[in-house]
Amino acid sequence: MISLVTLKLQQLTLRPDGLSGGHGLCAGCAESVVVRQVVFALENPAVVSLATGCLEVATTRFPDTAWRVPVIHSAFENAASTASGIEAAYKALVRKARIEPRKFTIVVFAGDGATYDIGLQWLSGALERGHRFVYICLNNEGYMNTGIQRSGATFAGTWTTTTPAGRAVHGKPQWRKDLTAIVAAHGIPYVAQAAVHNWKDLLAKVRRAEAATGPSFVNVLAPCNRGWRHEPEETMAISRLAVETGFWPLYEVVDGAWRLTGASRKSKPVTDYFKAQGRFRHLLAPGAEKQVDEIQARVDAEWQALIARCAAFKPPPLEGGGLGAGDSKVPPPSNSLLPEAGVSGEGVTDGSE
Amino acid sequence: MTIAKVAAYARNSAHESASRWIPKPRGCKGMATRTRPAPNVVASTPIALNGGEAVAYALRQIEPEIVAAYPITPQTLIIEKFAEYFADGLVRTEFIAVESEHAALSACIGASAAGARAVTATAGPGLALMFEMLGVTSGMRLPVVMHLCTRALSAPLNILGDHSDAMAMRETGWVMMSGASPQEAYDQAIVAHVIAENSAVRLPFANLIDGFAVTHAVERVDVLPDHAVKGFVGEYNPERSLLDLERPVTFGSMDTRDDYFEHKRQQQAALKAAGPVAMHALNRFAEVSGRRYDLVECYRLNDAEIGLVVMGSLDGQVRVAVDAARESGIKAGALRIRLLRPFPAPLVIAALSHLTVVGVLDRAIGFGSAGNPLYAEVAASLYHQPARPGLKSFVYGLGGRPTGHGSLMSAISELESIRTAGRTEPTTTYLGLKQ
Ligand SMILES: Cc1ncc(C[n+]2csc(CCOP(=O)(O)OP(=O)(O)O)c2C)c(N)n1
Ligand code: SF4
Ligand SMILES: [Mg+2]
Numbered sequence: 001m002i003s004l005v006t007l008k009l010q011q012l013t014l015r016p017d018g019l020s021g022g023h024g025l026c027a028g029c030a031e032s033v034v035v036r037q038v039v040f041a042l043e044n045p046a047v048v049s050l051a052t053g054c055l056e057v058a059t060t061r062f063p064d065t066a067w068r069v070p071v072i073h074s075a076f077e078n079a080a081s082t083a084s085g086i087e088a089a090y091k092a093l094v095r096k097a098r099i100e101p102r103k104f105t106i107v108v109f110a111g112d113g114a115t116y117d118i119g120l121q122w123l124s125g126a127l128e129r130g131h132r133f134v135y136i137c138l139n140n141e142g143y144m145n146t147g148i149q150r151s152g153a154t155f156a157g158t159w160t161t162t163t164p165a166g167r168a169v170h171g172k173p174q175w176r177k178d179l180t181a182i183v184a185a186h187g188i189p190y191v192a193q194a195a196v197h198n199w200k201d202l203l204a205k206v207r208r209a210e211a212a213t214g215p216s217f218v219n220v221l222a223p224c225n226r227g228w229r230h231e232p233e234e235t236m237a238i239s240r241l242a243v244e245t246g247f248w249p250l251y252e253v254v255d256g257a258w259r260l261t262g263a264s265r266k267s268k269p270v271t272d273y274f275k276a277q278g279r280f281r282h283l284l285a286p287g288a289e290k291q292v293d294e295i296q297a298r299v300d301a302e303w304q305a306l307i308a309r310c311a312a313f314k315p316p317p318l319e320g321g322g323l324g325a326g327d328s329k330v331p332p333p334s335n336s337l338l339p340e341a342g343v344s345g346e347g348v349t350d351g352s353e
Numbered sequence: 354m355t356i357a358k359v360a361a362y363a364r365n366s367a368h369e370s371a372s373r374w375i376p377k378p379r380g381c382k383g384m385a386t387r388t389r390p391a392p393n394v395v396a397s398t399p400i401a402l403n404g405g406e407a408v409a410y411a412l413r414q415i416e417p418e419i420v421a422a423y424p425i426t427p428q429t430l431i432i433e434k435f436a437e438y439f440a441d442g443l444v445r446t447e448f449i450a451v452e453s454e455h456a457a458l459s460a461c462i463g464a465s466a467a468g469a470r471a472v473t474a475t476a477g478p479g480l481a482l483m484f485e486m487l488g489v490t491s492g493m494r495l496p497v498v499m500h501l502c503t504r505a506l507s508a509p510l511n512i513l514g515d516h517s518d519a520m521a522m523r524e525t526g527w528v529m530m531s532g533a534s535p536q537e538a539y540d541q542a543i544v545a546h547v548i549a550e551n552s553a554v555r556l557p558f559a560n561l562i563d564g565f566a567v568t569h570a571v572e573r574v575d576v577l578p579d580h581a582v583k584g585f586v587g588e589y590n591p592e593r594s595l596l597d598l599e600r601p602v603t604f605g606s607m608d609t610r611d612d613y614f615e616h617k618r619q620q621q622a623a624l625k626a627a628g629p630v631a632m633h634a635l636n637r638f639a640e641v642s643g644r645r646y647d648l649v650e651c652y653r654l655n656d657a658e659i660g661l662v663v664m665g666s667l668d669g670q671v672r673v674a675v676d677a678a679r680e681s682g683i684k685a686g687a688l689r690i691r692l693l694r695p696f697p698a699p700l701v702i703a704a705l706s707h708l709t710v711v712g713v714l715d716r717a718i719g720f721g722s723a724g725n726p727l728y729a730e731v732a733a734s735l736y737h738q739p740a741r742p743g744l745k746s747f748v749y750g751l752g753g754r755p756t757g758h759g760s761l762m763s764a765i766s767e768l769e770s771i772r773t774a775g776r777t778e779p780t781t782t783y784l785g786l787k788q
Contacts, residue, residue, distance in 0.1 A: 047467075047596065060607050062606035065606065067601065068601060069601050070595040070597065070598065070601045071604065072462075075459070084449060085463025085469075088418075088447035089465075092418035096416075098588065099596065104598055
């Protein structure tokens with residue numbers, strides 16, 4: 001086991017790689033980066049349940065596979081149920097002494113479409129039943145595999161092929177749903193938001209998700225340069241901007257306690273984010289100011305609400321009372337990879353390289 | 354870096370020549386051999402069970418690793434009874450009470466790919482909700498077993514029995530076997546795993562149990578001792594498993610136009626192979642249980658001139674009607690289809706070719722089709738025969754409508770008048786329909 005405390009980028013390269021090269025994801029796609037980091041981060045070997053989407057079609061084209069770990073793709077909406085079947089099968093096979101006990105971690109990789117929209121029921125059911133798996137939502141804010149359509153994760157005002165920037169309607173009219181909070185409301189032991197550029201934060205969260213004794217969920221922002229309309233080499237910078245502008249705060253919910261993780265901060269206006277991507281171009285045109293102001297106001301309000309939510313959970317007192325570390329089903333956040341955040345998130349570095 | 358090559362998991366060498374079904378199909382004479390000596394028969398114990406409980410009883414004995422299901426009438430009897438076994442610690446099974454039928458079959462798919470024996474049960478609308486996953490299960494060659502308590506499809510909402518669900522399932526690549534009594538529901542629940550997991554088949558299996566008529570009918574069921582059932586089904590040992598961490602495998606690949614066609618052709622060969630495999634499994638089961646079943650069940654067909662074809666629990670009443678017709682001098686007979694998929698065409702040909710007129714009883718409408726479902730199967734089977742009977746289509750019993758003796762006698766007299774008139778019309782008669 002490699003301790004995360006001492007984990008260095010160089011050491012990561014020595015970890016088993018879940019994915020080989022030669023897959024068909026676009027250059028600059030964040031999805032393969034997230035997958036490899038997740039598999040790097042796991043202490044145990046992975047068994048993967050995939051939802052239909054870019055990752056699946058680009059990595060499992062018969063007769064080839066880019067996967068170096070066992071993988072099953074069943075359909076678009078049901079990766080969580082498939083994972084629950086694997087978990088239950090393992091338990092029963094061991095109980096019946098049909099196989100030797102072994103250490104492995106079931107990981108689901110599913111897009112935002114598969115998670116926020118079509119698969120929400122399957123996810124919710126599996127979370128409620130408490131199957132142990134790490135669910136990674138590869139969130140690129142749209143149905144990219146089918147040609148950049150809007151999803152429940154798509155931000156208000158975003159251009160997609162089903163929410164075009166027309167003369168009457170300027171991109172997606174609706175606000176996105178707060179899926180991370182919806183998942184947290186299931187009361188599962190570990191829930192987090194992460195982003196692809198901040199590998200240290202992501203790795204630490206995956207480790208903690210893996211250590212949880214029940215289902216865990218990490219919603220990872222994963223820019224899609226095809227759909228977001230930016231250059232492939234800008235993926236990490238865009239991801240960082242999403243955090244810096246408050247579009248994508250980084251936080252975790254450990255046994256119900258909310259806390260910002262170190263790299264969360266909101267220091268830039270939303271227009272910085274819009275300027276970097278073609279999908280928001282129409283919002284920079286004259287006449288769109290009101291729409292932009294409304295978006296800024298709501299981003300600000302959500303940021304304040306998140307800070308308040310996190311502030312409500314003070315760090316546990318050293319002795320007795322409240323949410324003591326001893327009650328936690330997840331190891332306490334003692335990890336040096338997670339720089340301690342002030343509630344405002346000021347003055348900390350994100351771990352991106 | 355190189356891309357790892359994966360072995361095709363869907364290979365099989367089965368072929369589909371009709372001669373593999375039975376050594377030589379010769380009418381019904383060779384088939385109805387219920388008196389064969391069976392030296393290894395294990396004594397069964399008679400108990401009173403309804404069809405749902407009979408299936409649950411078999412599941413307790415089989416002890417699959419996974420039972421994943423969602424409640425729907427008339428299937429609830431099965432999962433409630435099984436939940437009791439689970440709660441009493443009588444099974445080592447993981448019972449997953451999922452949030453929908455789609456999730457039930459999805460969990461079975463994950464479990465089966467992980468090397469477990471996986472079972473689900475549903476009915477009508479639940480099957481409709483599963484539809485996407487039916488093809489995924491068969492396409493991935495996973496021997497999941499489903500107990501389908503046949504029920505009408507909505508709308509209008511109707512919780513009662515007919516075969517609309519089963520008939521809609523026919524093209525999804527599952528082995529489908531229909532029983533006519535709680536005893537058969539129990540016996541087929543046991544044989545199902547042996548057929549599905551056979552290395553030449555490796556396909557999912559649906560045990561069709563008529564909603565209410567069988568699921569809720571309490572009858573004497575002769576149950577085998579637990580050890581005999583466990584011995585008969587053995588353990589499921591797939592070639593590849595998701596839990597084999599040393600030999601990672603990718604299940605559920607994407608196919609381009611380069612391979613999809615070939616995979617579907619292999620799947621067809623595997624499903625065709627399930628016919629002979631099913632016959633062999635039923636014969637083996639007869640040796641253990643003393644209860645002999647055929648893929649089609651013939652009744653008084655050898656010297657018959659007209660015949661009725663039926664699937665499921667109406668068979669008993671059809672036989673009563675055949676007897677009554679015989680008493681009035683009409684040479685009637687009946688054929689029950691046990692194996693719906695693969696459709697046992699060689700056996701149907703052998704059983705029916707010599708008749709003058711055959712009426713096919715469908716408990717489903719083939720909306721807008723050239724023939725109602727079972728009728729179309731029988732017609733296609735007989736088409737290439739140089740001499741074949743005239744065919745007549747009947748629809749009965751939709752949405753739980755009872756089919757009485759009078760309806761069946763009127764069907765027989767319609768067949769008899771077609772026979773004497775010497776010509777058939779491609780029309781459907783709806784038995785028991787209010788005028
Ligand atoms: C039942 C069903 N409906 C629709 C589709 C078509 N479909 C395949 S992938 C996809 C979008 C995937 O979006 P997402 O989950 O966000 O993954 P991404 O491709 O963006 O990574 C859609 C709509 C499907 N395969 N199955
Ligand atoms: S379309 Fe977007 S999500 Fe899909 S492979 Fe390309 S960059 Fe990745
Ligand atoms: Mg997406």
